[in-house]
Amino acid sequence: MVYHIVDKLGFNWTNSVNTIAKPHCPHRCAVPILAILLIACGPATAMRFGEIDRFRLVDQAVPVLEWNTIDFEARPSLGAGEKFAILSVRLTPGRSISKYDYDLAGTTCLAMAIDDGPFRPETWEQRQAADVEIVHLLYKVKQADAPFSLTIALLDTNETVTLNSDGTVEGGDAGVAHTPEISPDTQPAPVEAPAAVVEEKPEELKPEPVQTVLPAVEKPKPILAGAAEQKAPDTVDNRPTEDVLITLRTGLKDKSRRVKDAAARSGWAFKADPADKPGKGMMWFEYTYRQSPGKVRGTFRVKIADNTSPKPVALIRGVISNSELKDFPSRYKEILLKGTDFAAPDRYQDFHIDISKGERGFASWSLETTGVTSLWFDGVSIGQISEFTTEELLQLIEHPVKPANLALATDTFRVHETYGVYMPMWKVSEALQSLPGRRHDAQRTQSHLLVSSQNTRLTGFPAEWEELYGHSVVVLNNVPAKSVGLVGSLMLKQYVEDGGCLIMMGDTHGLVSGRWTESALGPVLPVAPRKEKDLVYSPKPLLLQPRGNAFDSLNWAEKPYTIYYHSAEVLPRAAVLLASGKIPLIVERQVGKGHIIVLLISMCGGNNPKVGGVPFWQWNDWPGLMAELIVMGSRSTQR
Known part of the structure; x- marks a missing residue:
């Protein structure tokens, strides 16, 4: 039996083998196509769990970003009679997702599963050469036609793309890339990545900034206690560095402070002018999540108009929240910057904050100004100084x-x-x-x-x-x-x-x-x-x-x-x-x-x-x- 589906973007999907549902491993990719395990609900003629094999796109041009939502009948473990939807996003080579913003009117996002299986590229160079990366989300639908959207920020650029449940795509360059038309009978085996079906609702996530990964920076090697020492596990989707830069897509809350600056890495910076009242300045903060257990360094890049004053001009801070590390001072640090700490006026200077991170938690970085002088800030670079060994981490964490x-x-x-x-x-x-x-x-x-x-x-x-x-x-x-x-x-x-x-x-x-x-x-x-x-x-x-x-x-x-x-x-x-x-x-x-x-x-x-x-x-x-x-x-x- 052969099933066909036309999704909300108008793409025509067909299953290629008449068999019980089974996802395939994602490494035998001949062309970069989206192939996911789709599960549908409906009357007796509609597809149900256990009846669908692999699906492939038939005679269609494939855009840079694709997505598909299909309701399916819940398995007993998810609650009989409830309706769910799987949303999968496929990226072309070299594209990586860093941020998820949800507008879930009438829906509940039960799980987000990035395909981080054995064939996920580990380095930036490998990721650029990769055929496909797929992100799966599982939604519980509270009402039949409730709208929702997924906003994605790409790691390699400052682009964002919003995918709406009505099938529209906003921003980015969706629809540019194409694949050759291939007959379903001769098309190579598709790439399929498993979606982790999870019953648990995810934790509430704080907004994650638009980030740019610098491929030239190499991850420091861990400091090992001995040859037989085991390296501590990585956190989710580990990256060597994160650059949280001021860009055109920076949040609206700080839009009024954004100015063009040729000396800034992105060409944009935040500017705080002298305050009309002492102590009245601005505050900037963002969150990062991608560092391994170990010593983490946040480097703030700042410049000021007047470096002659010994008065404080800014306070920079780094803290690891939701961590299992027992020693709070090791994961919290703040530095008061004086005007005389700057070597020259109108020139960017780096200031470092080093904090400790465990297996869990995320980092928050903030800057507060005092309003003493004009100050420009173009972002924070977060890097790994070292990784904890198993022995070191055991000494630092709470465990029963x-x-x-x-x-x-x-x-x-x-x-x-x-x-x-x-x-x-x-x-x-x-x-x-x-x-x-x-x-x-x-x-x-x-x-x-x-x-x-x-x-x-x-x-x-x-x-x-x-x-x-x-x-x-x-x-x-x-x-x-x-x-x-x-x-x-x-x-x-x-x-x-x-x-x-x-x-x-x-x-x-x-x-x-x-x-x-x-x-x-x-x-x-x-x-x-x-x-x-x-x-x-x-x-x-x-x-x-x-x-x-x-x-x-x-x-x-x-x-x-x-x-x-x-x-x-x-x-x-x-x-x-x-x-x-x-x-x-x-x-x-x-x-x-x-x-x-x-x-x-x-x-x-x-x-x-x-x-x-x-x-x-x-x-x-x-x-x-x-x-x-x-x-x-x-x-x-x-x-």
């Missing part, structure tokens, strides 16, 4: 201490699952229903991945020792290590050593891609990745084959297979439970009293009718295999 004599619960069977990308397709819920002996006391708790410009975290994750130890199994279902943070990964390591079971799914946020190998769990994982980008495409689908007597009770006649897998080396004291020839696909390792099980298979890829089998997530006995893994890993906690 494990209570003495705390043991894992054995009177209940409780499984915690993180709600990440592709989460429903791993079928952990169905696995609990098919546990051997059909345990009626089996319980499942969940946490949900929340991605914002301030941090990436799991809401509902068992962050207290007693709560974590009340679970027999923890399933990390395709979430990055930064979502649990340094403290969370250390707690999980101790939890396993004390007898708990940790099951780590593969996919776009597994192992290297999710930076789990760099976390505190890295040294105890049963495998070591062979490549920097560990998710590998296999031209020939890999049939799943059990090792030894594992999974003898399952029906393997359907020939389950995977197309993508994590290339990894099995470490000593680890056991391969499932493989495809010599390629390990499920590996277990005992750590202390507990177990870690890593799945090296991926949801990426689709049906291959030439194989004669089924993708493993469509295999009827897949929930049974997951159930056996859960029981196998939790044996040390059960009486």
Whole structure:
């Protein structure tokens, strides 16, 4: 069956394969097109979740910025009968999004997920050569025709583009770029990026400034305590530098102070004239979010008309808010600038503020003038001085201490699952229903991945020792290590050593891609990745084959297979439970009293009718295999 959709911009979309819905990995891009998992609702003839495969644009010119909104019928986990919409924005090579402003009359933005999977370019040069970058947003629609808009500021220019729900595009150069017309039958495999479906409403975000990334500035190397030291996790969408400049698109609140200045980096500056009353001046402030845990420097660029006065002319300030760092003075600093601090009049001079940032939080930068003399200000440059090592960060943050004599619960069977990308397709819920002996006391708790410009975290994750130890199994279902943070990964390591079971799914946020190998769990994982980008495409689908007597009770006649897998080396004291020839696909390792099980298979890829089998997530006995893994890993906690 072939479906066609004409979206609100008039683009014609068609699905290319008649199969169950499955997003594809985004690295096999032949032409820069938008390809997303679309989910629709409607009468019996309309598309519903589970019926759509990959979509591609058919015989249409592709503009620089595209978007699409389609209502879809909610899955039970999102609330039966409620209506939602997914909005996806595709950028052409070298374009990066930095700011999101919402006009959500009648809607609620449930989640924002930037495609930061294993194929996301890491450097500015790589990003310029990248084929595509996609941003997904999930909205809960309160009323049928409620308008909303998305305003995007681009990192490489000072342009902004507004996408309205009526299909109009304002500003920027939308509609300029084109792709060749390609027949649907001969068109190469599309690029598809997964949208993280999240039930949690995002934190309220403060406005983020228009920013320009300077590609020539290199990120300082972290200061390591030793060769074996693990680097602290990055914050969301880390950047080497941010320049918050005064531009034509600077907020209206400061428009009256904006003046042309040839010496300013952008050609514009804020000017504060002498005040008519002592102490009456102006204030400027902005926020930045993209630095790693470590020492951060904000460089203010200021000039004044008269540098002879010893009186204060301005106060500059930097502070990290919403941080887990215990020492407030290390993340707050202000400097009073006197007229005599300037080497010369009418010449820009740099003044530095150094503050400490943890895994969470954001930086705010401000400047206040006293009105003593005319002052010009053209912006702040924020850079990374150093990154904290794991050992350094542990000394600086608040973290719970494990209570003495705390043991894992054995009177209940409780499984915690993180709600990440592709989460429903791993079928952990169905696995609990098919546990051997059909345990009626089996319980499942969940946490949900929340991605914002301030941090990436799991809401509902068992962050207290007693709560974590009340679970027999923890399933990390395709979430990055930064979502649990340094403290969370250390707690999980101790939890396993004390007898708990940790099951780590593969996919776009597994192992290297999710930076789990760099976390505190890295040294105890049963495998070591062979490549920097560990998710590998296999031209020939890999049939799943059990090792030894594992999974003898399952029906393997359907020939389950995977197309993508994590290339990894099995470490000593680890056991391969499932493989495809010599390629390990499920590996277990005992750590202390507990177990870690890593799945090296991926949801990426689709049906291959030439194989004669089924993708493993469509295999009827897949929930049974997951159930056996859960029981196998939790044996040390059960009486």
